[in-house]
Amino acid sequence: MNLESEICANCGRSIGRLEEPYLWQSQIVCAECHSRLSCDQAPAPSPPAPNPAGLGKPSIISTIGALRLGCGCWNCLWGLLFSLILFFSLLGVFCMPFSLALIPLGIFEIIDGANLLKAVPEKPKWPKGLAILEIVAGVLASLPSAVVGILILVFLSRDDARSFMAGMGVEGFN
Numbered sequence: 001m002n003l004e005s006e007i008c009a010n011c012g013r014s015i016g017r018l019e020e021p022y023l024w025q026s027q028i029v030c031a032e033c034h035s036r037l038s039c040d041q042a043p044a045p046s047p048p049a050p051n052p053a054g055l056g057k058p059s060i061i062s063t064i065g066a067l068r069l070g071c072g073c074w075n076c077l078w079g080l081l082f083s084l085i086l087f088f089s090l091l092g093v094f095c096m097p098f099s100l101a102l103i104p105l106g107i108f109e110i111i112d113g114a115n116l117l118k119a120v121p122e123k124p125k126w127p128k129g130l131a132i133l134e135i136v137a138g139v140l141a142s143l144p145s146a147v148v149g150i151l152i153l154v155f156l157s158r159d160d161a162r163s164f165m166a167g168m169g170v171e172g173f174n
């Protein structure tokens with residue numbers, strides 16, 4: 001039986017005879033030092049992955065994006081067709097500003113809808129305002145646009161959509 005007590009190479013205290021000496025990189029250390037050294041050696045827990053705005057997108061946002069994208073395509077096509085119809089009809093020419101306005105609106109809708117469909121969308125600039133324009137345009141010249149605008153306003157009032165927009169820092173969703 002070894003009567004000489006071991007000396008911990010780390011803290012320098014003698015390791016009692018009934019204590020179990022541990023080996024740390026071919027040095028004898030006490031139990032506490034061994035567990036402390038093992039702890040230091042263990043890889044630091046990796047910091048939580050940064051949570052970019054837009055992560056955890058609720059499915060309602062994709063639904064809004066798809067509706068808006070489809071409505072944008074419709075408004076572009078219908079705006080063009082409706083303008084042609086008005087152009088070739090008497091007095092209809094005076095209504096053409098309304099029909100032609102559908103085309104830029106449709107382009108904005110396509111851009112906004114495509115963004116909302118992305119896995120991690122960028123901050124939407126004017127999600128509610130665009131819905132109101134969709135309704136106004138719909139009442140004037142393109143009924144499907146009004147339906148989509150109302151649907152989007154309803155969807156945007158849902159809790160999951162609201163908290164997503166608020167998380168993105170969009171104004172009016174706090």
Ligand SMILES: [Zn+2]
Binds near residue numbers: 008
């Ligand atoms: Zn020690």
